[in-house]
Amino acid sequence: MPDAKSTPAGSPQGKENVDRKVHGESVGLPSFYSPRSRPIHEHDGALATRLDRLDRLDRDELSLSSLALTPTSTSASTDDANPPLPPPSLLSPAFTPPATPGTATPSPAAEHQPHGVPVDSSIPSGGCGTKRPRLLETLPEVQCIVRARIPTVSGTEMFLHLYTNNVDSKEHLAIVFGPHIRSQSLDAPREGETEMDRMVRGAYTGRLYPGRTRSGMVGGSSSVDNDPEEVVTPSGPPLVRIHSECYTGETAWSARCDCGEQLDEAARLMSLPSAVNGGIVIYLRQEGRGIGLGEKLKAYNLQDLGSDTVEANLLLRHPADARSYGLATAMLLDLGQEEIRLLTNNPDKIRAVEGPNREVRVTERVAMVPLSWKGKGGFRSREVEGYLKTKIEKMGHMLDMGGLQ
Numbered sequence: 001m002p003d004a005k006s007t008p009a010g011s012p013q014g015k016e017n018v019d020r021k022v023h024g025e026s027v028g029l030p031s032f033y034s035p036r037s038r039p040i041h042e043h044d045g046a047l048a049t050r051l052d053r054l055d056r057l058d059r060d061e062l063s064l065s066s067l068a069l070t071p072t073s074t075s076a077s078t079d080d081a082n083p084p085l086p087p088p089s090l091l092s093p094a095f096t097p098p099a100t101p102g103t104a105t106p107s108p109a110a111e112h113q114p115h116g117v118p119v120d121s122s123i124p125s126g127g128c129g130t131k132r133p134r135l136l137e138t139l140p141e142v143q144c145i146v147r148a149r150i151p152t153v154s155g156t157e158m159f160l161h162l163y164t165n166n167v168d169s170k171e172h173l174a175i176v177f178g179p180h181i182r183s184q185s186l187d188a189p190r191e192g193e194t195e196m197d198r199m200v201r202g203a204y205t206g207r208l209y210p211g212r213t214r215s216g217m218v219g220g221s222s223s224v225d226n227d228p229e230e231v232v233t234p235s236g237p238p239l240v241r242i243h244s245e246c247y248t249g250e251t252a253w254s255a256r257c258d259c260g261e262q263l264d265e266a267a268r269l270m271s272l273p274s275a276v277n278g279g280i281v282i283y284l285r286q287e288g289r290g291i292g293l294g295e296k297l298k299a300y301n302l303q304d305l306g307s308d309t310v311e312a313n314l315l316l317r318h319p320a321d322a323r324s325y326g327l328a329t330a331m332l333l334d335l336g337q338e339e340i341r342l343l344t345n346n347p348d349k350i351r352a353v354e355g356p357n358r359e360v361r362v363t364e365r366v367a368m369v370p371l372s373w374k375g376k377g378g379f380r381s382r383e384v385e386g387y388l389k390t391k392i393e394k395m396g397h398m399l400d401m402g403g404l405q
């Protein structure tokens with residue numbers, strides 16, 4: 001593959017390379033990406049078959065919550081021109097499930113500190129629900145292709161890591177808070193690369209500055225002794241959020257879900273001075289719980305016609321949740337994390353991210369309580385109440401329904 005020197009990003013050849021298969025991978029990456037340190041695919045021919053199989057698996061075997069629910073509420077006989085006024089709240093205390101550890105709204109004293117509850121998925125009473133998601137036997141292979149420092153509007157800096165993998169052609173991301181968390185696949189030397197190549201793909205220690213000529217990496221491992229900032233000895237696992245892409249909630253200001261708020265809150269918690277063990281948001285491109293944006297928009301129309309979020313998916317012949325988390329597990333391992341504190345209310349996610357052989361262990365679950373339930377801003381809407389209610393009632397989310405008024 002041509003490197004940065006021979007094929008500039010803006011050149012016609014660079015553009016042409018964007019959609020070209022490289023080493024058998026449909027990575028769709030521009031030509032200025034550095035070569036992989038090792039080929040992920042040994043046999044190009046097997047890839048299409050594998051992707052096809054995984055595509056099908058996504059809908060069956062990888063489905064975390066293929067609930068056998070029969071859609072019920074789509075047959076509303078109301079006149080389209082005169083829809084009934086929504087009730088003040090969709091929720092009744094009668095639905096409140098028994099208290100589950102970690103579901104309560106945290107006390108004001110705890111508001112600046114993400115407090116979690118210990119979990120252990122290996123025992124039934126471990127706080128991870130009872131369902132066992134079906135997982136692939138082996139984890140996907142991932143490689144961090146490039147990393148860059150991102151100063152954020154809150155003043156905190158983070159490092160954005162872009163990954164490719166051997167199961168799909170999407171660019172999954174890890175948003176890393178804490179300079180001590182490093183990607184092994186990024187730091188590994190690549191054949192024929194120069195020091196400038198290494199710095200351009202983000203495999204350097206410390207900070208870049210105009211005129212810098214050395215990456216600060218020796219023999220594939222980071223020599224962090226030249227940057228005291230990176231000499232951090234974590235005293236425990238980092239805080240991790242596994243976030244699934246949500247264009248509507250993160251970009252289009254949707255009040256149908258709390259995805260945008262959750263992403264912001266995860267970043268805020270990971271930026272706290274007390275977050276000395278660092279934090280990672282694994283940002284997976286599985287829009288709409290894996291069904292894609294187009295199908296999610298259809299689901300929204302079905303929701304406006306009376307279905308809840310699960311029923312709408314089923315009516316469209318999708319599983320209630322078509323996501324998988326093997327890529328997240330593999331990315332966490334690449335970032336050197338075998339134990340994590342996970343920000344979630346979703347018990348399926350805990351088990352799934354641990355991997356088929358518990359390659360990663362979730363030691364603690366930190367609840368994601370909507371900000372408005374805590375009286376800390378956020379927003380309320382009829383739609384988000386329905387969304388959260390369905391998560392609690394049908395998808396086993398560990399949230400205290402009492403937060404819904």
Ligand SMILES: Nc1nc2c(ncn2[C@@H]2O[C@H](COP(=O)(O)OP(=O)(O)OP(=O)(O)O)[C@@H](O)[C@H]2O)c(=O)[nH]1
Pocket residue numbers: 242243244245246247256257259262286287288289290291296299300309313343344345346349368387391397
């Ligand atoms: N199909 C479908 N997907 C939705 C809907 N609303 C949000 N989503 C998607 O749901 C995903 C967000 O789920 P998460 O925030 O990871 O929530 P979760 O796994 O259910 O649980 P938490 O970790 O507790 O937040 C994103 O991919 C959204 O695009 C909906 O109405 N229908």
